[in-house]
Amino acid sequence: MSAYDTPTEKCPYCNGEMEADYVDNGIGMVQCGPYHCYGCEASEIGPELFDWYYKDREGSTLYVIKPGEDGWGHPVLKPGHPFSDIELETGFYKGRISPYANTVNGELVDHKEAKEMYNIGLLDEKKLGEPK
Numbered sequence: 001m002s003a004y005d006t007p008t009e010k011c012p013y014c015n016g017e018m019e020a021d022y023v024d025n026g027i028g029m030v031q032c033g034p035y036h037c038y039g040c041e042a043s044e045i046g047p048e049l050f051d052w053y054y055k056d057r058e059g060s061t062l063y064v065i066k067p068g069e070d071g072w073g074h075p076v077l078k079p080g081h082p083f084s085d086i087e088l089e090t091g092f093y094k095g096r097i098s099p100y101a102n103t104v105n106g107e108l109v110d111h112k113e114a115k116e117m118y119n120i121g122l123l124d125e126k127k128l129g130e131p132k
């Protein structure tokens with residue numbers, strides 16, 4: 001595999017092939033958009049997930065361990081988060097594009113197109129609840 005191949009992922013919902021937007025940073029290709037399934041519209045949950053974790057004063061994510069649970073436990077999400085149980089389990093939005101991805105008229109666009117569309121004011125504006 002060369003540095004310029006962009007890997008595909010298997011969709012956890014329909015087993016289809018998923019692709020992501022990659023950009024050449026001079027050394028190789030770096031993922032700069034979520035994996036997206038063109039079969040069922042599933043898409044990868046990005047770093048936005050971490051914004052919804054409860055953190056302590058030092059900014060470390062808090063983990064809880066339920067009774068009977070082993071290991072490190074799991075992070076706790078703040079109320080009002082946009083993820084369903086299955087989405088949290090798979091790490092992919094089910095049948096929808098990440099509300100944080102660049103879209104035009106609800107269609108996923110790559111970083112080049114997003115910049116062009118932003119410049120002419122056509123990039124979809126995101127009205128999202130911010131984590132409190």
Ligand SMILES: [Zn+2]
Pocket residue numbers: 011012013014015016037038039040041042
């Ligand atoms: Zn799919």
